Amino acid sequence: MLGMGLAHAATKNLPTAKASRATAPAPVAPKDADGVAEARLIEIYTLIGKAQNRQALVKATSLVQDLPHFQLAQLVYGDLLTAQTRPIRTLGDMPDDLARRAPSVLNELREESHRRIKALRERPPAGAIPSQFLALSQRSRHAIAVDASRSRLYLFENTASGLNLVSDYYISVGKAGISKVTEGDQRTPLGVYYITSNLDRKSLKDFYGSGALPINYPNILDTRRGKTGSGIWLHGTPPNQFSRPPQATDGCVVLANPDLDHIIRTVEVQTTPVVIANQLQWVAPHSARSDGKSFEDALMAWRNAKTSGNLDHILSYYTPDFTSNGKTLAQWTPTLKTELSKVQGRTIQLKDVSYLRWTDSTDTMVVTFGEVAEGFRTGWTKRQYWMRQGNQWKIFFEGTM
Amino acid sequence: MGSLLHAQDCKGFMKHARSTVFQPLRLLTLVAAMFAGNAFADEYSDVSQLVRAGKLTEALTKADQYLAAKPKDPQMRFIKGVIQRDSGKTSEAIGTFTRLTEDYPELPEPYNNLAVLYAGQSQYDKARTALEMAIRTNPSYATAHENLGDVYAKLASQAYNKALQLDNSNAAVAPKLALIRELFSASGAKGQRPAPVPAAAAPAPAPLPPVAVKPPPTLPTQAVAKAPPAPVAAPAPVVAPTVTAPAAAAPTPAPASAPVAPAAGNSTREAEAAVKAWANAWAAKDMKTYLASYGKEFDPPGSMSRSQWEAERRQRIGSKNNISIKLENVAVTVEGSKATARFRQDYKASGLAVSSRKTLDLVKTGDRWQIVKESTGN
Numbered sequence: 001m002l003g004m005g006l007a008h009a010a011t012k013n014l015p016t017a018k019a020s021r022a023t024a025p026a027p028v029a030p031k032d033a034d035g036v037a038e039a040r041l042i043e044i045y046t047l048i049g050k051a052q053n054r055q056a057l058v059k060a061t062s063l064v065q066d067l068p069h070f071q072l073a074q075l076v077y078g079d080l081l082t083a084q085t086r087p088i089r090t091l092g093d094m095p096d097d098l099a100r101r102a103p104s105v106l107n108e109l110r111e112e113s114h115r116r117i118k119a120l121r122e123r124p125p126a127g128a129i130p131s132q133f134l135a136l137s138q139r140s141r142h143a144i145a146v147d148a149s150r151s152r153l154y155l156f157e158n159t160a161s162g163l164n165l166v167s168d169y170y171i172s173v174g175k176a177g178i179s180k181v182t183e184g185d186q187r188t189p190l191g192v193y194y195i196t197s198n199l200d201r202k203s204l205k206d207f208y209g210s211g212a213l214p215i216n217y218p219n220i221l222d223t224r225r226g227k228t229g230s231g232i233w234l235h236g237t238p239p240n241q242f243s244r245p246p247q248a249t250d251g252c253v254v255l256a257n258p259d260l261d262h263i264i265r266t267v268e269v270q271t272t273p274v275v276i277a278n279q280l281q282w283v284a285p286h287s288a289r290s291d292g293k294s295f296e297d298a299l300m301a302w303r304n305a306k307t308s309g310n311l312d313h314i315l316s317y318y319t320p321d322f323t324s325n326g327k328t329l330a331q332w333t334p335t336l337k338t339e340l341s342k343v344q345g346r347t348i349q350l351k352d353v354s355y356l357r358w359t360d361s362t363d364t365m366v367v368t369f370g371e372v373a374e375g376f377r378t379g380w381t382k383r384q385y386w387m388r389q390g391n392q393w394k395i396f397f398e399g400t401m
Numbered sequence: 402m403g404s405l406l407h408a409q410d411c412k413g414f415m416k417h418a419r420s421t422v423f424q425p426l427r428l429l430t431l432v433a434a435m436f437a438g439n440a441f442a443d444e445y446s447d448v449s450q451l452v453r454a455g456k457l458t459e460a461l462t463k464a465d466q467y468l469a470a471k472p473k474d475p476q477m478r479f480i481k482g483v484i485q486r487d488s489g490k491t492s493e494a495i496g497t498f499t500r501l502t503e504d505y506p507e508l509p510e511p512y513n514n515l516a517v518l519y520a521g522q523s524q525y526d527k528a529r530t531a532l533e534m535a536i537r538t539n540p541s542y543a544t545a546h547e548n549l550g551d552v553y554a555k556l557a558s559q560a561y562n563k564a565l566q567l568d569n570s571n572a573a574v575a576p577k578l579a580l581i582r583e584l585f586s587a588s589g590a591k592g593q594r595p596a597p598v599p600a601a602a603a604p605a606p607a608p609l610p611p612v613a614v615k616p617p618p619t620l621p622t623q624a625v626a627k628a629p630p631a632p633v634a635a636p637a638p639v640v641a642p643t644v645t646a647p648a649a650a651a652p653t654p655a656p657a658s659a660p661v662a663p664a665a666g667n668s669t670r671e672a673e674a675a676v677k678a679w680a681n682a683w684a685a686k687d688m689k690t691y692l693a694s695y696g697k698e699f700d701p702p703g704s705m706s707r708s709q710w711e712a713e714r715r716q717r718i719g720s721k722n723n724i725s726i727k728l729e730n731v732a733v734t735v736e737g738s739k740a741t742a743r744f745r746q747d748y749k750a751s752g753l754a755v756s757s758r759k760t761l762d763l764v765k766t767g768d769r770w771q772i773v774k775e776s777t778g779n
Binding site: 061064068069071072074075077078079081082084085092094095098101102105106109240241 | 526549550553554556557558559560561562563564565566567
């Protein structure tokens with residue numbers, strides 16, 4: 001039962017995010033589809049790389065006509081126009097008096113360009129998945145992983161055969177970078193989160209673009225660590241900016257509107273995990289499975305203890321500073337007893353088990369499953385947070401969803 | 402005469418007669434028709450003189466009278482468009498030139514003037530399209546190339562402003578594009594950039610054939626191209642290997658490095674040295690030496706006096722940041738005190754790169770070889 005892992009995750013390794021979308025001859029994507037703007041930009045870069053400046057200019061002209069607020073496209077368009085009259089030395093080779101009027105904006109655009117290219121050049125290894133996704137049940141149809149160092153968001157489809165990378169997008173994070181700790185620090189949090197809701201764009205200011213998907217920052221681990229702040233969303237861009245610089249937000253993860261649109265239409269609230277890491281580690285699915293083995297054993301042992309009904313034995317799986325929605329372990333123990341009395345020694349089954357690992361100074365696991373006793377038609381959907389203490393995994397949070 | 406520079410100066414000059422082999426048959430007929438009778442040419446020059454004298458209303462009346470009898474006549478329609486433009490009737494002028502491009506799509510001049518009008522309305526994308534059409538029509542059309550260079554620069558500036566999200570309102574000033582005053586001018590009308598054409602009629606200068614234009618410079622790989630994900634075949638930056646008169650060359654006559662044909666006599670060597678010195682002076686913007694390269698017998702183009710021509714040369718050359726003149730395949734023949742130098746001239750400056758065949762006729766006065774005639778083409 002626990003083995004429902006990430007077998008045969010077959011991600012593709014293709015040159016651009018958009019190209020990885022389909023193996024069949026791709027129908028021409030509408031111009032406002034997700035990823036198209038970047039694909040068009042990269043096509044222009046590629047033409048420049050082949051010294052086909054004339055053709056590149058034709059494409060750039062069309063791109064800025066369609067997306068006049070795509071600043072990086074305007075920058076490249078300006079360069080290609082300039083290249084008609086003199087050689088270009090660097091991206092954004094504009095007259096000095098112009099560059100001096102907004103040096104930071106120019107640098108940000110160069111950085112945006114650099115990160116877009118880097119993310120497209122250095123693709124995740126074929127078939128690999130972020131190391132956090134040790135097991136993802138079919139309850140999660142999709143998963144999201146953000147690599148802040150690459151300014152990239154990866155969208156996965158969770159199929160019966162495992163996680164498939166379906167597309168990836170340029171994103172912006174906090175002005176002050178990552179590792180959010182306190183409210184107002186303009187940093188983007190790092191950790192394992194879930195999308196909690198889908199905010200209607202009509203209720204939002206234009207600033208948020210095509211919508212917003214809040215995530216559950218601060219999560220249990222964050223709160224335990226005393227982190228503060230709220231309102232961390234995935235959201236879109238304002239009408240005057242197609243994309244924003246790599247570090248531009250108050251802590252949110254910001255995508256171009258067509259990209260966010262696609263995500264909003266694709267993912268589900270509550271069940272879609274969002275892993276935000278400084279740098280994602282990409283591992284083969286079988287490697288993730290064996291990584292998860294020791295934890296899987298611990299989870300099975302907890303299930304067996306609960307099946308046996310021995311309260312002390314069960315409580316040995318919980319940390320002394322365990323909490324459950326404000327209750328201490330002592331305060332929560334009656335809840336556990338009530339559960340045990342309902343089950344009455346029947347075998348506990350864990351269904352649709354997901355566990356996502358988050359490792360920084362502590363090795364933690366965010367676990368979600370359905371807990372059903374044999375003979376019962378329904379049970380509880382539970383979320384637990386585990387941490388590794390030495391070579392023992394212990395629960396420091398448990399709650400029903 | 403008709404050096405490259407003069408080509409860009411003499412913006413009304415494009416003579417199609419010399420390039421008919423490259424043009425559709427239709428243009429051939431057209432040109433033949435244009436020059437069929439002197440009476441027509443007189444009508445044109447009458448109207449043009451009225452325009453130059455600032456009598457726009459009279460000029461328009463006369464043009465309309467003429468067009469009543471010959472409504473299709475491209476030359477008079479063209480002149481009418483110029484009159485409308487000069488009278489500030491921009492949209493009417495746009496209409497006139499647009500219809501000319503529709504009726505005579507093989508003519509670059511109406512496209513050029515359309516571009517001037519669009520640019521005047523800050524419609525630089527339309528101006529660019531029109532100029533690109535002009536160049537497609539006649540790839541060696543120097544006026545359109547130079548205007549296009551200005552339009553590219555303006556569009557680039559706008560794009561950079563948008564990239565940086567700067568307020569564009571006080572950004573770079575509008576470029577002043579060169580308007581063509583007449584089609585197939587028999588009297589050598591010139592563009593008005595920037596000096597107004599003197600009203601006096603002048604003997605026709607030598608026809609000015611189109612000049613070959615180099616492809617625009619490419620973006621070097623190490624620039625933006627460093628970034629793209631695709632495997633990159635390193636394109637060579639546009640650097641011509643043969644450099645005989647780099648921009649930094651000393652403005653002294655007869656540079657010591659000038660290669661000398663082994664069998665050349667003294668006269669040939671001297672004449673060739675004079676040509677090199679002329680090119681060096683041009684590239685170095687050494688106006689004294691440059692202008693002194695031209696003899697007293699030199700006939701300025703169009704109706705310009707020598708002093709007007711010199712003033713224009715000073716303005717033109719002085720306004721460029723970097724001029725590079727490269728001469729290739731220089732062949733000099735000498736007969737007594739006369740010499741002819743033929744060569745390929747690669748000119749680059751401020752957004753314009755033009756390669757053309759050029760012929761200089763020189764005459765020896767005392768111990769100096771001086772230019773008496775400058776023409777483009779073979």
